[in-house]
Amino acid sequence: MSTTDERTSSTGPAFADRADERLVEDSSPGALLRGFLRRMRSGDLGMVPVIVGLVVIWAVFYAQNPRFLSSRNLVELSLDSATIGMISVGIVLVLLLGEIDLSVGSVSGLGGSILAVLLVYQGWPLLTAILAALACGIAIGVLYGLLYTRFGVPSFVITLAGLLALLGVQLAVLGSNGTVNLPGDSWIIKFANFWFLPDWASYALAVAAGAIYFAGRVVTIRRRRSLNLSAPSILSVAVRAGLLVVGLVAMAYYLNIDRGIGYMPLLWVLVIVLMDQLLRRTTWGRHVYAVGGNEEAARRAGIAVDRVYLSVFALASMFAALGGVLAAGRLQSVAQSSGGTDTNLMAIAAAVIGGVSLFGGRGSAFAALLGMLVLQSITSGLNLIGVAAEIRYIVTGAVLLLAVTIDSLSRRARKSSGRF
Incomplete structure (x- = not known):
């Protein structure tokens, strides 16, 4: 059995982009971290x-x-x-x-x-x-x-x-x-x-941003999988979307203490x-x-x-x-120095x-x-x-x-x- 066949049979279908690391979509937290460190070492900061x-x-x-x-x-x-x-x-x-x-x-x-x-x-x-x-x-x-x-x-x-x-x-x-x-x-x-945005609007915008991110990534995942390319799991994307919403809501809350966004x-x-x-x-x-x-x-x-x-x-x-x-x-106003x-x-x-x-x-x-x-x-x-x-x-x-x-x-x- 060839190396490719062994990889396919032991780990599931081989993805077409695994031959070129620049095309690989990290599919797990560990892979994400390894990919990040690899890019840092190669100068892709x-x-x-x-x-x-x-x-x-x-x-x-x-x-x-x-x-x-x-x-x-x-x-x-x-x-x-x-x-x-x-x-x-x-x-x-x-x-x-x-x-x-x-x-x-x-x-x-x-x-x-x-x-x-x-x-x-x-x-x-x-x-x-x-x-x-x-x-x-x-x-x-x-x-x-x-x-x-x-x-x-x-x-x-x-x-x-x-x-x-x-x-x-x-x-x-x-x-x-x-x-x-x-x-x-x-x-x-x-x-x-x-x-400035009303408080409720800033929170709604934060949730909408997370939802749009999640929906966009899901579409990308399905497209990549249909082309036999690697893709992250839905769960990892959901976690990222959740963290995005939490971060944006926290930022909106803090800015709303004064005038808001x-x-x-x-x-x-x-x-x-x-x-x-x-x-x-x-x-x-x-x-x-x-x-x-x-x-x-x-x-x-x-x-x-x-x-x-x-x-x-x-x-x-x-x-x-x-x-x-x-x-x-x-x-x-506008002046000559503008x-x-x-x-x-x-x-x-x-x-x-x-x-x-x-x-x-x-x-x-x-x-x-x-x-x-x-x-x-x-x-x-x-x-x-x-x-x-x-x-x-x-x-x-x-x-x-x-x-x-x-x-x-x-x-x-x-x-x-x-x-x-």
């Missing part, structure tokens, strides 16, 4: 470094000032993270292609300016003004994509030029006043500052979940990873590479404009710190969430303990350098172990 870093940062600041983990401070942290965090979602997509967008700050400032001018000076309905700002962002991204795909201009140069040019356009849009205050009764201000952070998280599903479960998402991993191989495989670049640049600029709209609502200062650097740093590789092809949409929480936690914690602003920039730069170093070392480890 995923989001482990940023999660560990976030826990350490929270522990350090809590030890310095217990107010850091108070419900009120965490609610404020979530509100402050959502604006630049939304911009960072687009940066994640661009970095997955191995490219860069240095103009997202200017695009966000221009998006907020268009919203304010159309709403206050032109009398447009708020929703129409928002759509106009988003359309402008998409048009900018399409222009970037055309310059990149048709003329081969490096994205660094294109977006650097865009940073400068769009800053001029923003100043022209705002005009001589320089600052535009949004109407106090505008719902975008309420959405960004004062609208804001509509704006909720929108940000929902966008991240949606983009994660698109990246992992659609043909377009697989093409994004393929192009970022090896453009020439993707082209030879029949992937429409130019369309991938166009779509990603358009989405990145749209998310930047949306971040500018949310920032305008959060600050209740989208400036460290907006670009924070959005890019959040994606990198969150685990997206600068070399392309590796990362997750959730990098925008975790990376932004790290940066905003540093800012909030240092402010609470009374550290000067210049120290924040030094610490942020050090964290960014550490994240890139870890990415480079893990990439080297993957190469040495035959994983790319």
Whole structure:
């Protein structure tokens, strides 16, 4: 009897994916742990470094000032993270292609300016003004994509030029006043500052998230088994779904001690979940990873590479404009400095710190969430303990350098172990 026959007769039917460990779906807690350790040894760190870093940062600041983990401070942290965090979602997509967008700050400032001018000076309905700002962002991204795909201009140069040019356009849009205050009764201000989920709705949302996760995983298990592929047990998925619900309910309960879960952070998280599903479960998402991993191989495989670049640049600029709209609502005004200062650097740093590789092809949409929480936690914690602003920039730069170093070392480890 052959080895394959022995394995089949002693352990049941052999799964077709057992020959390649990268395709195996862990089917038990022990297998899950062994698979995790195997990936760690081979340099496939995923989001482990940023999660560990976030826990350490929270522990350090809590030890310095217990107010850091108070419900009120965490609610404020979530509100402050959502604006630049939304911009960072687009940066994640661009970095997955191995490219860069240095103009997202200017695009966000221009998006907020268009919203304010159309709403206050032109009398447009708020929703129409928002759509106009988003359309402008998409048009900018399409222009970037055309310059990149048709003329081969490096994205660094294109977006650097865009940073400068769009800053001029923003100043022209705002005009001589320089600052535009949004109407106090505008719902975008309420959405960004004062609208929170009722307590019961936050708990219902937590239960719904667990149910959706469970249902989705069950569908995946049945599909994998029908294709003779390994799959986890229903019981293990149920346990994970239960733990997810418990964690989300606990988080909702703690935030509800103050004001609860804001509509704006909720929108940000929902966008991240949606983009994660698109990246992992659609043909377009697989093409994004393929192009970022090896453009020439993707082209030879029949992937429409130019369309991938166009779509990603358009989405990145749209998310930047949306971040500018949310920032305008959060600050209740738009000025010539909107989208400036460290907006670009924070959005890019959040994606990198969150685990997206600068070399392309590796990362997750959730990098925008975790990376932004790290940066905003540093800012909030240092402010609470009374550290000067210049120290924040030094610490942020050090964290960014550490994240890139870890990415480079893990990439080297993957190469040495035959994983790319």
